[in-house]
Amino acid sequence: MDNQTTNEKRPVIALTGASGYIGNNLLKKLGKQADIIALSRNGDKYEDSENVTWRSADLFSLKDAEKALEGADYAVYLVHSMMPSAKLTQAKFEDMDLILADNFAQAAKKNGVKQIIYLSGIIPPDADELSRHLRSRLEVEKVLSSYGVPVTTVRAGLIVGPKGSSFPIVKKLVKRLPMMALPKWTRQKTHPIALQDVLHALKGSIGNKKLSGESIDVGGPEIMTYKEMMIDTAEVMGKKRKLLNVPFMTVKLSRLWVSVTTGTPREMVYPLIESLIHPMVANPENMDKDLSYGKISFKEAAKSALEQEEQEKKEKEEQQQKQEKDSSNSSSSSKPVISDVRSVQRVLLPEGKTASWAASRYIDWLEEFGRPLIRTSVDQDRNAKIYMLGKEPLLSLTYSHDRSNESRALFYISGGTFAKREETPGRGRLEFRQIPNSQECIIAIHEYKPSLPWFIYTFTQAKFHLWVMYFFKRHLLKQIKQENQHPKLIIEME
Template sequence: MAQSLPRPQVVVAGASSSVGKHLLQPLSNLYDVTALSRSGLNRGNIPHLTWRSCDLFSVKDAERSLQNADYAVYLVHSRNSNATLTQARYEDMDLILADNFARAAKKHHVKQIIYLIEHIPESPAKQRRYEKSRLEVEQVLRAYGTPVTTIRTEAIIGRQSALMSTVEHWIQSRPFILLPSTTETYGCPVTMDEVIHTILASLGSKDMFSKNVQLTGSEAITYRELILRTAASMKVNKYWISLPIRMAKRWGSSQSLTTPLLSSHEQVEKNVPLNEAIRQATVKTTGNAIAKPGHRHTPSVRSVQRVPFSHHCQASGIAHDYMHWLARVGRPLLRTQAEGNKYAIYGIGIKEPLLTLTFCAEWSTPTRALYTISGGLFAAVDQHQYGRMEFRHIPHSEQGLIAIHDFQPSLPWTLYKYTQAKVHLLVMHLFKAHLHKKMTHHSKTRKRPRPAGLRMS
């Protein structure tokens, strides 16, 4: 009897998202699947499916999770941080997650990354902040050479999807169903079945490598009609009131309900009628609840700031510049001292360093310099997990990120939050201004014309 071929390995990042939870069962029928989440809790007994804990803010974790992977599905959004205190914009955290994932995919020769993204207007002037962030993530995923298949989809109708969660909340949280005039705009939402079918059809198909898939629903519907159909499916009997847009905004209308969705150029076969998709999305399930990881007992800090970053400079050069700049602007209160592969930051009149940063050559590259926060009076060092500070260049840009991860302060938490944490943000703001001034000066110097030479008579 002939032996069956080994199944390809697929890693799903963001497996606990609404799409991820619907994808795992059909995906495990065809592949050996590793589902990544922060907690790594086993969330159901499904053959060929393994849950793994993964912190994508760590390159080491990303590389460990993608080992032996043939393909990957990227469904990650960083709206929430697992740190006690987060000093960061979600766009910058998204870039770090995507960059770590793309670096790990390159190292382990992953054949394809599937990236799911909502439909985004082509004109930058019409793109919202969140949409611009999604495009940045796509660019970073492609930056290291792994083929990326981007599935651009309209709003998704499915259980716990962003659209349906918003619609259900809209219906349940008000004594009346409020219908702003902008809910008369049309969109072509897609069902969750259509999204899952498209992912499965694209995964492993060489014809789809480095391609964009436009996914739109086959039925045009207004948001008003979607809200009323959802209310009927939920068996909610309420009066509805049409409101002018200004009054609707005053009542707190959701932008996801009042922004029109543009239809894309291609359509896919409709697998589930829209009314049935709405019914399935509003069915309340019991049991198999997704357990959320508990809060960390030790307070921790994540801080990410975007700064100017010339692609001509290595990340370690920016780190050295930061240490020398800090000593200069902090004089006489602060001084920095290089000790081999370490930097120590001292306070005036204090013999022990306030912070000690140790360079990690193993996890650093020309575009990323990593330091562990290995000691100092201001750091509560955990032998199982060090805080980290990194300097990272954003691919194909003149920008970079300076980030602190998993830092545990030794000061009492309230004191730290209103002193050291505030000072760190001020220091990052001043260093950003320093880099901007430095890059502007270099740019002017390069553009300055050379004086004409004297002619010999």
């Protein structure tokens, strides 16, 4: 980001994930040269400062995303949805990532944002055989670019810092295993980079016209294997470890082993380990001379990360002690847990059909599929009701005309015996969203609060919904096969 003179208006930068690992560190770096809109799902918990305005935003909501980016000149996108985002999440992370990116890109376009800066992963040359994680990262990059706002993508491999995903896993393996059996993937080449070098690249990309619409790879001064990183990490930690190469441990077995050994949730470990079949090395042809070449060595970065982690641990303990003391003198109770549901599925539409068509077809098909137990009704305003035997609807869906178009059909879950009754209307909604420049469609339920007791719901209605969506997907594929369209995509969707 170019330095601003005293007479120039300070740029306004919207920063997603501002309370997270990378976002919080980037926030500190940008605060002196820009006004920051710090975005977080719990932004209300933080206090504004002279140059930082916190906003709460659930980017699964397009309306929230639009409000979040109001007044922003630039937007930094650091969002990733590998962990569940509701009490019950029935969705693949790649489908959730797609919704988040699509909302963000549309909101950026509506608010006149000049540039989106996106932190992604290094994409190896064999792009036809990418892992789920890297394929999703590339898909997000394309979706962010679909509405005309220039996107600058900073692609990094393993980021060495006190938190995050990959380096803490390496550290935990070294810490907990005196003798480590090393699968084949630990000999794969990767290009670690220090957190500070990544922050330098992100900051330097903001407002950088040379990189508008471009992607760059970034990497540190060393190309290493995971085995070499484990050896160096053990040395920095002052531990002696015996390493044994094993040829028989598959990627599937490795991801389970890593998850159990490190205590890291499988939602995070599995996609990361699957990506290790690829060499994650920065391509010199995709590197920028000013931003791509990290200066900090792996050992130096690892030492700094471990020291910072220890310091943050002490600060967190002190803060918890203070909170416990304050809570003992207060009558305030803890915030209740919200029993909400997010369920996301991806389907393939027939050629020329849209999300709006898919919404209408789904309601009609549901009655055909469930007859004689299930029936549906749709009024002239596209409001729908779903019944099972009785006169009272199971669910009432109110169509949102002002938030819908051919590429998106949005219904609010406004009532029915299966919806929890609330004094004020909730945010529960069902949407059909077409993926830009494709015939794929996302069907998603957000923030739905069921009326059934939670235990019963998870083993009945929740399972039934997945079953229904599976057969609707099959119905659409059958229709496409009859028209002999997209044979390759049909195979992938099946």
